[in-house]
Amino acid sequence: MTKQDMTTLQAYGWNEHWRLMAAQIPKQDKALVPARITAQFSKQYRIITQEGEQAAIVTGKYEYEASSKSDFPAVGDWVMVEPLQGESRAVIHHLLPRQSAVTRREAGSVPDEQIIAANMDTVFIINALNKDFNVRRIERYLIAVWESGAAPVVLLTKADLCESPEAYVAEVEAVAPGVPVHAVSSLMDQGKEQLGEYLVQGKTVAITGTSGAGKSTLLNWLSGQEMQRVQGIREEDARGRHTTTHRELFVLPGGAIMVDTPGMRELQLWDSEEGFEATFADISALAQQCRFHDCRHETEAGCAVQEALQNGTLDAKRYANYKKTERELAHIARKERVSTRRQNKSSGKSSRKSDRGRKGAYQQLLYDDE
Structure with missing residues (x-):
């Protein structure tokens, strides 16, 4: 990659960190070049490479191996792409690990x-x-x-x-x-x-x-x-x-x-335990001061949270939002666990069917050999 090419990518945030990440891509993919996703239209992308702006899609293998929508590239992602000869298009092979x-x-x-x-x-x-x-x-x-x-x-x-x-x-x-x-x-x-x-x-x-x-x-x-x-x-x-x-x-x-980004009428949270703790760190700190470690912050004696609510140092609406969000995240976690169990169960059934199919084919092969 030439100095001029580097300058093109650096304008979009390319730095030593991303160079090291790109260097870890398998050697058989040495023809791939780095690019950043600049726009997303469903599964169609616009990217910037050292050659300039191009259109891009993921490879069939990439799409097949993606287990969820979050595995697909998003705006701001760095990817490794294969430019198509003679065209202003490319195919995306790898997503570099996200920093945020x-x-x-x-x-x-x-x-x-x-x-x-x-x-x-x-x-x-x-x-x-x-x-x-x-x-x-x-x-x-x-x-x-x-x-x-x-x-x-x-x-x-x-x-x-x-x-x-x-x-x-x-x-x-x-x-x-x-x-x-x-x-x-x-x-x-x-x-x-x-x-x-x-x-x-x-x-x-x-x-x-x-x-x-x-x-x-x-x-x-x-x-x-x-x-x-x-x-x-x-x-x-x-x-x-x-x-x-x-x-x-x-x-x-x-x-x-x-x-x-497009405006959102409502932000549905996803797996946000650390973000929840950071946002409501003041309430978490109060909870640590409660007399009982399993305090539910309702009618228990020595509850620091209830005391803060009563003396006005903790806003009642903020605490209500804290409890509402806590319930929401717990509900999401339960649904995610149920979904994971169903997927694992379905995967197990498919695996057993596949094993039975292979066993049946093997037995038929032995029969034919006889």
Whole structure:
């Protein structure tokens, strides 16, 4: 790979870590080259390689061996591809191990994980300062981002719509200790200087939040050009339609890499125990102070959680969201265990049928030989 080729990939975040990961691909695949997923349209992808932008799909073998949807590439992933000679297309053979990934539970009766974006350094959680402002929703996004391995940053957009954005910043900081919270306004061009420390050349930032929160507007504002089309919102409930219809990666003029994602009406969590603990670390710390280690935080004597609720140091709505999310994650875990048992049982039946088939064929072979 030439110096010029390296420069092309480095603009999209290629570094020594990814070079070492790519070097571990089996030698028989030495014709493969690295690429990053820049857009996803179901199972069709747009990628960037040292030769520039190309279309791509996974190989038949890749698709056959994938056990879940999360095994397929997502925007932000680094992959090893085989460019097709004489075409601006390639096929994806390998997915390099992810450093981070924001996930959610995909809708449906069978639990499955969906990758929203991969290999981000920072995730901007967007919430507008209008009728859609919701601290409980921010807590849910914090769980997903902490679980991802990326660093969360909360951006309160449309700060021009309220008289005291500082009060909202303080409210979010109270439920997100240690997480940077910034109020910004693209309309008034306010707050951009606060974001410079995250928008570093070669670093990847994902934007996530509900529809109408101003994600595409934020991207356009930070880039200084219209990279994404923007739609209005309904004034009666401050909700918007999905401007972004697919996940896509952009390189900003300053060199930072940004991933825009479609708005989500509701974030269904997926296997988020660590993110849950990080988001509600204050409640977990209180629970450690209870007199009994198996305290259910209801009517037990010496319950530090109930004491904090009564004296006002723990917000009742925050605790209610904690309990609701705890039940939700436990329900997801149960469904996942049931699904795994069914799959294992089905796999065992298939294996036994296969063994019986092989045994029958072997016995028939002996009979024929006689």
